[in-house]
Amino acid sequence: MIVSVVSMPEGVVTRTGLPEARERLRASGLVIVTVEQEDDDPPCAEQPLSRLLGVEDEAWEWFGEPQDEVRAEYHGDFAACVVPVVHSGRRISYVQVLVDPRHLVIFHRGPVDAVGTFLERLAVDSPAESFVALFLFLQGVLETFRRAVTDSHLEVEDLEEAMFAERRPEQVRLLARQRRHAAQLHRAFLPYAALAQEVLVRRRMTSHGLSDERRALNSLHEHTVQLVLLEIESLRDAARRAAGSYASLIADQQNVVINRLTVVSMIFLPLSFLTGFFGMNFAFLTNRMESEDSFLWLGLGLQLLAVVMAMYYVLYRTHWRQLRVTHARDTLDDLDSLDSQS
Numbered sequence: 001m002i003v004s005v006v007s008m009p010e011g012v013v014t015r016t017g018l019p020e021a022r023e024r025l026r027a028s029g030l031v032i033v034t035v036e037q038e039d040d041d042p043p044c045a046e047q048p049l050s051r052l053l054g055v056e057d058e059a060w061e062w063f064g065e066p067q068d069e070v071r072a073e074y075h076g077d078f079a080a081c082v083v084p085v086v087h088s089g090r091r092i093s094y095v096q097v098l099v100d101p102r103h104l105v106i107f108h109r110g111p112v113d114a115v116g117t118f119l120e121r122l123a124v125d126s127p128a129e130s131f132v133a134l135f136l137f138l139q140g141v142l143e144t145f146r147r148a149v150t151d152s153h154l155e156v157e158d159l160e161e162a163m164f165a166e167r168r169p170e171q172v173r174l175l176a177r178q179r180r181h182a183a184q185l186h187r188a189f190l191p192y193a194a195l196a197q198e199v200l201v202r203r204r205m206t207s208h209g210l211s212d213e214r215r216a217l218n219s220l221h222e223h224t225v226q227l228v229l230l231e232i233e234s235l236r237d238a239a240r241r242a243a244g245s246y247a248s249l250i251a252d253q254q255n256v257v258i259n260r261l262t263v264v265s266m267i268f269l270p271l272s273f274l275t276g277f278f279g280m281n282f283a284f285l286t287n288r289m290e291s292e293d294s295f296l297w298l299g300l301g302l303q304l305l306a307v308v309m310a311m312y313y314v315l316y317r318t319h320w321r322q323l324r325v326t327h328a329r330d331t332l333d334d335l336d337s338l339d340s341q342s
Contacts, residue, residue: 132213145232
């Protein structure tokens, strides 16, 4: 395990072991401890991590165990939660946090960018209380989601612009990847948003002695949670819109192909009619078709008559009837306006 201890207000990060971290937690003042369990570390079966850090309450024996679900618990002066974090661009991990009035302990498996950023900012932010440090860390967690959403949103917009410039088959795979990433962000963040809304509102309503600073932090975090949730929903809408745009481009291309086939059919259909008509071997054609005039009247005249009748039917059914209905409606509207003025 990699254990880092930070004593405030100095903000100096010190690498140490669990026994020394336990002794530092017993000291006075605000102490922040981060525990990173590496992949090759064997599981600790002798004692839970909370007891190794000096927390004897059995309610926190789950701290340090594999937790891939959002949760929040309160027992006396202690509070603990499990929060999702986005790191390395797309990967989602779960970080466990244990806090009391003087200590803040963060446990995670593998490196997490948000924890490193939080430790680097401690010397600058210098939180005076453990709960203030907790809210600073949670705000950093929300920032990881916001950065992930912003990067994905820009990728979706660039991909949509590239589709309109030149459509390529691999864009379907990239779109599916973005939609899946948006769904993963939503699935990971939605339970945290619901839990944060419930806990923060309930604590604000039931804790009558809550300081103005704590109330302001609660309101800020609640507002940021709702903002991140809206941004994730916007990313999902953008991914769906880009997929719809790709489907529209395919439909337009199919329409172009159909139009070309229609033009080719219009060219060869009269020729097919002529060869089929004059290829029929019955008495009327063999006895009557003896001159060029007969060929023109029957061969070309029948085609022109059929085209004129078809065009008249189509135009009458679509354009002319609609024009007459529109003209009659406009006339009635004019008469109604004149009656109202008079």
